Amino acid sequence: MNAIENFYIESKIIVITGGAGLLGRKHAEAVIEGKGIPVLIDISESAINNAKDKMADIYGRNSRIEGYTADITKRTEIEQIADDLLKKYGHIDVLINNAANNPKVEGSAVNMKAIQFENFPLQMWMDDMAVGLTGAFICAQVFGKIMAEQRSGVILNISSDLGIIAPDQRIYQKEGLADDEQTVKPVTYSVIKHGLIGLTKYLATYYAEKGVRANTLCPAGVFNGQNEEFLSKLTNLIPMGRMADAEEYKSTILYLISDAGSYMTGSTVVVDGGRTCW
């Protein structure tokens, strides 16, 4: 097999949680471009339909794309999807744990004082953990077991540059607001993103002899129309001086989920324009 062919994932079944979101859709595009079959799991049915339509526009109506509306915090819903996929295809090859509750604090017009650490509501802590960590745990349990039985598979956890470094709260602050009125990046984001790196290392070693690899990808902020003030503060912290384009993770995704990365497990791959070097 030559080096480029190793990137192909022909007919492989690639489950992507939060698959209808901004990056989830890009992971799915990478899968289609690698000749695999993306399986989008998302809590939002309309977002799934929208994502499938957009991909059909790009890759043609005959492209194979599966979509399931489900809540990853509900084990029975995930087991149902796994059963369904196994009946249909007989194998499940990759899980990308990508879903998250993503409060968009950057550039938000809403006063998010309530998410300051001192006021952070316990219920919000539990809801964020349920999706970001418990959901990833449930999916890894359900799909990991199948991969271990197959003696082959890949689990890819999507963390963040904020899984490596703490958020620089200064970039979320707005001029003219008192300290206790300022917006912050929520504590749950840091804890979940650091936690996913731990989950990866656990799974990588636990499953190493069963042919299942596990790695973490840490993307950094993706440009998505954020306001100028926020952009300038953030890009000052990034040696390359810009946010990522959502397209820029696709090749790394293909590397991590294909045989191109066959000797990589337990690793944390940081793709952040250099931000975590500073």
Ligand SMILES: NC(=O)c1ccc[n+]([C@@H]2O[C@H](COP(=O)([O-])OP(=O)(O)OC[C@H]3O[C@@H](n4cnc5c(N)ncnc54)[C@H](O)[C@@H]3O)[C@@H](O)[C@H]2O)c1
């Ligand atoms: N966008 C960025 O700048 C960026 C940077 C670094 C890391 N990340 C990480 O990448 C991942 C994707 O980010 P994004 O920007 O595409 O986010 P997004 O909010 O666009 O997508 C997240 C998706 O998860 C889905 N979801 C939420 N709860 C769910 C549940 N209980 N069950 C099933 N689906 C659920 C949402 O409906 C949404 O479609 C996240 O883990 C995020 O933390 C994003």
